[in-house]
Amino acid sequence: MRRMHPKATIFKLRKVLIAMVQIGALYCFALAGNYLAEVLHLNLPGSLIGMGVLFILLHLGIVPYQWVVSGGNWLLAELLLFFIPSVVAVMQYKQLFRQEGLALFLIILIGTVIVMVSSGLAAELILNKRWGKTL
Amino acid sequence: MTEFVGLISIVLTIIFYYGAKALYSRISFVLLSPLLVAPFVLVSCLLTLHISYSSYFVGGKWLTLLLQPAIVAFALPLHKHYETLKKHFPEVILSVIVGVFFALLSSALLGLWAGFAPQIIESLAPRSVTTPLAMTISNNLGGIPSLTAVFVILTGLLGIILGPLLIRLLPLHSPIAKGVLLGTGAHACGTSTALTIGSLEGTIASLAMIFAGLVTIFLSPIIFPLLLKL
Known part of the structure; x- marks a missing residue:
């Protein structure tokens, strides 16, 4: 294995640590969101409220973009990793899928095609209406 | 023991995810999405080793938790x-x-x-x-x-x-x-x-x-x- 220069290693380690602290900070926004949802009796997940709050703070310049960008971009780039345990959870529903699997699969398949086609075409149509064909 | 299975669960999930991602970057075929390949390998492992989902989730929940800061x-x-x-x-x-x-x-x-x-x-x-x-x-x-x-x-x-x-x-x-x-x-x-x-x-x-x-x-x-x- 190629050995890295000690200075480069420290630099890399520093970057990882900064990203981890930023992920912790982003998690605090979600926790604060959970708290707000409970106190204000909002029927919304805390992470979404946290996103809204962070967006406003970024927009007003209270939280600089640089403070959360490396951790945030890592989370967005590896988004699928965090879904894997939920996909593995499907194994618990063997019984349901053995009985109704095909019907459920078809409904989700047809339903997803309908949602995608309708929303995609609607967007293209409205865009053409509003901005002309040139877009 | 449960903590050990949990720890192994996280490590294996991460390894299979990055492995599947590396495979997908070479062959971008939709059925080879990391979200299909990694869970497929994981479920096969869990079924062969007779490990229940709840034992797996002792570790897996830490990855699910990261969805919150991700949102x-x-x-x-x-x-x-x-x-x-x-x-x-x-x-x-x-x-x-x-x-x-x-x-x-x-x-x-x-x-x-x-x-x-x-x-x-x-x-x-x-x-x-x-x-x-x-x-x-x-x-x-x-x-x-x-x-x-x-x-x-x-x-x-x-x-x-x-x-x-x-x-x-x-x-x-x-x-x-x-x-x-x-x-x-x-x-x-x-x-x-x-x-x-x-x-x-x-x-x-x-x-x-x-x-x-x-x-x-x-x-x-x-x-x-x-x-x-x-």
Whole structure:
């Protein structure tokens, strides 16, 4: 294995640590969101409220973009990793899928095609209406 | 022992994920998506070693927990592309409303046609929306939130496969329409696919995903009981 220069290693380690602290900070926004949802009796997940709050703070310049960008971009780039345990959870529903699997699969398949086609075409149509064909 | 299985679960999930990702970067075939390959290998391991899902989830829950800061992190692309979002706000919100309406309509009609119990249909209704929102909506409608979580993830899987295919088949030219299609149809899974197409597609998809969740929260309790009476 190629050995890295000690200075480069420290630099890399520093970057990882900064990203981890930023992920912790982003998690605090979600926790604060959970708290707000409970106190204000909002029927919304805390992470979404946290996103809204962070967006406003970024927009007003209270939280600089640089403070959360490396951790945030890592989370967005590896988004699928965090879904894997939920996909593995499907194994618990063997019984349901053995009985109704095909019907459920078809409904989700047809339903997803309908949602995608309708929303995609609607967007293209409205865009053409509003901005002309040139877009 | 449980902690040990939990720790191994996290390590294996991460290894299989990065392995599947490396494979996918060489062969970009939709059925080789890391979201299909990694869980497939994991489930095979768990079944062969007779490890239950609850033992796996002792470790797995730490990865699921990271979804919360990840949702918060969507504020970053929204902030970065604020001007574009402002410019295209009307078309995004309108087309998302169209998509959500068809999501609820198709769930109700197809569910009734298949002869499912109302509780299953109500669990199916919010499946296009990101998991935490979908579970909340399912609960409001009278569905089973944990079952909804399974339908959401299946929608995400199918969306990753169908999305790029439909984009090729449909006469869609603008990155806005592609982003709307992926974000409305397959929540965060579609958004991550959109991010691989382009940064604008990804941003619009994340916006569409958020709007789809909010529109479904407000529309479903009004529309869905009426649709079920059809």
